[in-house]
Amino acid sequence: MVDDSNERVGPTRREYMKYGGAVVGGGLLAGCSSQSGSEPTATDTATDTDADATATETPRQEYTGTISPVGEVTLDEPPTNVFTHFPWFPDMATALGQGDTVNSLWWDGTAAAMEYFTAGMDGVEIEWADKAGGYGFGKEELYALDSDLHLVDPAWVTTQENWNRTDIDEIADNVGPWFGNYYSSYQATPPQAWADDYEYNSLWYLFEQVASLYGERARYEAMASVHEELLGTVDSNLPAESDRPSVAYLSFSTDLSSIYVLRLNAEGYWNTHTRPLGAVDAFADAEFDGAAFNQVDMEAVVEADPDAILALWTVTDSVDFDQLQQNLRDDPVASDLSAVQNDRVYAQGTRWQGPLMNLFQLEMTAKQLYPEQFGAWPGYENGDSYPDFGSDDQLFDHGRVHDILTGTL
Structure with a gap:
């Protein structure tokens, strides 16, 4: 497209976005529209005998990821403003290396956990630490943020108040x-309207697809190789x-007034750091009825009497x-627990883990549960940073991860 002065007007960001694959909404992906408003780069190649210029199309790099239930998403440039x-x-x-692109997230506790795990890595910043808002969001917020990409499962969004399939299409068409x-997090049942298109994926597959959208394939492959080596060491x-x-x-409130039990070895993102360790789930016979967790009382924990307790959210x-810990020792019921008496109540991060936190949490939990095989976990007190393990005590190469994060690998 040209204006009245014959100067090129570049395609808008909306025009840069193409969609294909599975249909997200009624009209969003149907037919897979072409790139409207964009033109190939042209090079004039005039010769002495040919006064006419020949336009030569320059291939454009694309950034493509595929995930259920969305299908394939292709961007012509990496996203710089991501919801x-x-x-x-x-x-x-x-x-x-793209933390500065994040414009919003739900829970600031994730930033606290990330800062705990990466505090010893010079030059690594959690650039989205101050971007946390509340749970849920509306269309007005998404229009205001004007994001290139929404890293959210649209099937889950339609379960939230004031959202339906038409709204999903509207945001995809008009914003990004x-x-x-989402439902791969613990392999939950997706909404019926999306069930036919839904497949469960691993955390690291999702990471690979997001890396492709960012054009960061090399970083993904380097990080994935660290993960594979760690899994091999553990296994x-x-x-x-x-x-x-x-x-x-378990997830405790500090005062022990509420206790929730989570599955230890279940499929899904939330067990990516516990499942490879293959420990015996003290609540393996519990009925979860499709939920991610169940509320229990202290008597139920004492009846199960686990050798060790992983206490979620405690970093x-x-x-x-x-x-x-003090309340567990002082409680007349909890004090009978073998894990309490043997000082085997361990701090944990969060089940809301991505690949970076997964590496640290897998190493941490391996040391907590199998000190003879992987080296003893030194413990945790409020305000601690992740232990500075020497190279012989690391289950993965921390220095290599630092270099991946900082782009110096």
């Missing part, structure tokens, strides 16, 4: 595409199943871990 809600996506952005797969050193501890994966500001 997220669930915290595994900001984690991914940081892992790709959706990209996410080759695990003790026999008969020698593994029973473990309760964030949500739970005072020092006080929690």
Whole structure:
């Protein structure tokens, strides 16, 4: 397109976005529209005998990711203004050196956990730490943010108040595409309207697709190789199943007034750091009825009497871990727990983990549950940073991860 002075007017960001694959909404992806308003770059190649210029099309690099239930999303340039809600996506952005692109997320406790794990890495910043808002969002907020990309599962969005499939299409058409797969987090059942198009994916597959959208394939592959090596180290050193501890994966309030049990070895993003360790789930027989967690009382925990307890959220500001430990020791029921008596109540981060937090949490939990095989966990007190393990005690190469994050690999 040209204006009255014959100067090129470049395509808008909206015109740069193409969609294909599975249909997100009634009209959003149907037919897969062409790139409206964009023209190839032309080079004039006049010769002495040919006064006419020949336009030569220059191939344009594209940035494509594919995820259920959205299908394929292609951008002509990496996103620079990205909306997220669930915290595994900001984690991914940081892992790709793109943390400054995140304009919003739901929970600031994720930033606290990320800062705990990466505090010893010079030059690594959690650039979205001050971007947290509340749970949920509306169309007006998304219009105001004007994001290039919404890293949120549209199927999940339609379960929220004041959202339907038409709204999903409207935002994708007028603002930017959706990209996410929430129900893989614990392999929950998606809304019926989306069920036919829904597939479950791993955390690291989702990370790979997000990396492709950012044009950060090399960073993804470097990080994925660290992850594969870590999984190999863990798998080759695990003790026999008969020698593994029973473990309760719990979320406590500091005052013990509420206790929730989570599945330890379930499929999904939320168990990416516990499932590879293959410990015995002290609540393996519990009925979850499709939920991610169940509320229990202290008597139920004592009946299960796990060898070890993984206490979720305790490296964030949500739970005072020092006080929690003291309350467990002082409680007339909880004090009978083997895990309490043997000082095997361990701090944990968050189940809202992306790939970067996953590396640290897998290493941390391996040391907590199998100190003889992986080296003893030194413990945690409020305000601590992640332990500065020497190279011989690291289960993955922390220096290499630092270099990936800072772009110096």
